[in-house]
Amino acid sequence: MVLKTEEEDVPSDLTAEERQELENIRRRKQELLADIQRLKDEIAEVANEIENLGSTEERKNMQRNKQVAMGRKKFNMDPKKGIQFLIENDLLKNTCEDIAQFLYKGEGLNKTAIGDYLGERDDFNIQVLHAFVGLHEFTDLNLVQALRQFLWSFRLPGEAQKIDRMMEAFAQRYCQCNPGVFQSTDTCYVLSFAIIMLNTSLHNPNVKDKPTVERFIAMNRGINDGGDLPEELLRNLYESIKNEPFKIPEDDGNDLTHTFFNPDREGWLLKLGGGRVKTWKRRWFILTDNCLYYFEYTTDKEPRGIIPLENLSIREVEDSKKPNCFELYIPDNKDQVIKACKTEADGRVVEGNHTVYRISAPTPEEKGEWIKCIRAAISRDPFYEMLAARKKKVSSTKRH
Numbered sequence: 001m002v003l004k005t006e007e008e009d010v011p012s013d014l015t016a017e018e019r020q021e022l023e024n025i026r027r028r029k030q031e032l033l034a035d036i037q038r039l040k041d042e043i044a045e046v047a048n049e050i051e052n053l054g055s056t057e058e059r060k061n062m063q064r065n066k067q068v069a070m071g072r073k074k075f076n077m078d079p080k081k082g083i084q085f086l087i088e089n090d091l092l093k094n095t096c097e098d099i100a101q102f103l104y105k106g107e108g109l110n111k112t113a114i115g116d117y118l119g120e121r122d123d124f125n126i127q128v129l130h131a132f133v134g135l136h137e138f139t140d141l142n143l144v145q146a147l148r149q150f151l152w153s154f155r156l157p158g159e160a161q162k163i164d165r166m167m168e169a170f171a172q173r174y175c176q177c178n179p180g181v182f183q184s185t186d187t188c189y190v191l192s193f194a195i196i197m198l199n200t201s202l203h204n205p206n207v208k209d210k211p212t213v214e215r216f217i218a219m220n221r222g223i224n225d226g227g228d229l230p231e232e233l234l235r236n237l238y239e240s241i242k243n244e245p246f247k248i249p250e251d252d253g254n255d256l257t258h259t260f261f262n263p264d265r266e267g268w269l270l271k272l273g274g275g276r277v278k279t280w281k282r283r284w285f286i287l288t289d290n291c292l293y294y295f296e297y298t299t300d301k302e303p304r305g306i307i308p309l310e311n312l313s314i315r316e317v318e319d320s321k322k323p324n325c326f327e328l329y330i331p332d333n334k335d336q337v338i339k340a341c342k343t344e345a346d347g348r349v350v351e352g353n354h355t356v357y358r359i360s361a362p363t364p365e366e367k368g369e370w371i372k373c374i375r376a377a378i379s380r381d382p383f384y385e386m387l388a389a390r391k392k393k394v395s396s397t398k399r400h
Contacts, residue, residue: 067091069108076110079117096124100131104153105266114154119162126165133169137268138177141297142233143188144240146174147195149298151246167192183225190223195237196246203245213238247301263288265373270322270360274353280322280360287370290377292328305342307357309378312338314371322360324367328374329356 014022067089075082083099086092092102103114118129136153138146150170156163171189175182182188198216201207211219217234264287270280271294283294283304290310293303312328319325330336340352361367 064091072108075117076113079113082113083117096127096131099128100135103128103132104135106153111153111155112157115157115162115166118154119157119159119166121161121165129166129169130172133173136173138174140178142236142240143174143191144195144237145297146170146177147192148246152298182229183227187224187229191220191229191237194220194223195241198238199241199246202242264377265370267366267370268362269294269370272322272358272360285359287373287377292374302343305340305352307338307340307352309374312378314374314378316367316371317358319358319360324361324364325358326361326367326371327356327358 068086068091071082071086071089071091073082074085083092086102087094092098103109103117106114117125118132120126132153133150136146136150138149141149147170156166167189168185171185171192174188174192175185182191194216198211201209201211213235216238217231220234221228223229266284266286268282269285271283273279273281283296284298284300286293286295286303290308292307292309294305294307295303307328309328311330313331315327315329317325317327328338330338335355338352338354338357340354340357341349342352343349359370361370
């Protein structure tokens with residue numbers, strides 16, 4: 001029997017059971033149509049919510065960025081009020097660790113204001129100071145190198161008590177990173193001041209009587225818990241300062257912070273060398289403008305290497321010697337050297353020789369963040385492969 005639609009007349013010769021069955025089919029059809037319409041309505045509602053959510057999130061991010069910029073401006077005018085503003089607007093947690101991290105990154109912050117805040121004698125400010133100093137890595141640096149890094153991250157305030165607290169925290173951190181170099185933190189503290197004074201004496205044009213290395217050595221006799229420091233150590237420190245004065249950060253927009261203003265990401269990573277002997281070296285990486293820059297020290301004026309990210313790919317890799325590794329490579333070109341440059345020890349800029357750049361992050365979380373940020377920064381040039389093919393063709397023609 002062929003069942004007719006509800007629009008058609010029901011045959012009069014149907015039995016009561018057939019009529020009931022037809023009615024049940026009609027009812028189920030109506031319920032099904034109602035369910036379909038309900039699903040359509042729900043899908044439209046969800047799509048609308050997703051669209052609104054996207055624009056809402058975008059507005060929230062824009063508002064947040066504006067508030068962060070406002071907080072930085074307030075900090076530069078009055079550090080305590082700036083920090084308070086950021087905390088009240090849930091842009092910063094009210095913990096010494098979070099505030100120290102904010103000051104250490106220093107994005108858009110006046111370095112004089114950072115120094116003033118860190119030098120305050122309130123218990124909380126002192127905790128922030130120690131957390132801030134703890135973010136500096138001084139391991140295997142000599143004292144001048146460590147001081148260069150430390151004194152670049154803020155501008156020393158003019159008040160003696162503030163300087164005293166900051167240099168005390170520095171000496172403790174340096175000795176913690178380099179156990180056994182000095183007999184005590186007092187030795188490190190006194191020698192640090194001697195180095196700062198030496199820097200002024202050697203490089204201030206108003207100081208006519210320039211100290212000799214012999215006088216510097218004599219000045220520091222007996223400071224190592226009554227004993228003398230190795231003469232070679234003092235001579236090396238003296239020569240380092242004589243050859244290159246401390247670069248005091250000026251808030252004039254010309255320092256490294258502004259050169260690489262508001263980078264996509266920055267931090268310490270380990271990079272595997274590309275020479276015959278493969279060694280891992282610790283480098284300070286800055287990701288900005290679709291390039292990955294790396295420095296030997298955070299205080300370096302020029303990067304040791306530059307890796308343009310154009311047409312590269314990134315992947316996670318396992319390494320038996322280092323955890324949390326990832327690689328930059330050229331897809332579909334296994335042995336092609338990545339176009340990059342690096343600075344040799346003698347100052348010459350040469351082309352890189354890496355077919356891959358293997359990098360190790362300190363933690364799995366940081367590895368994930370670096371991969372995400374680099375992937376977003378990688379650009380694609382649609383003419384790149386065409387140009388590469390043309391170059392290959394030209395070089396092939398020349399050979400023949």
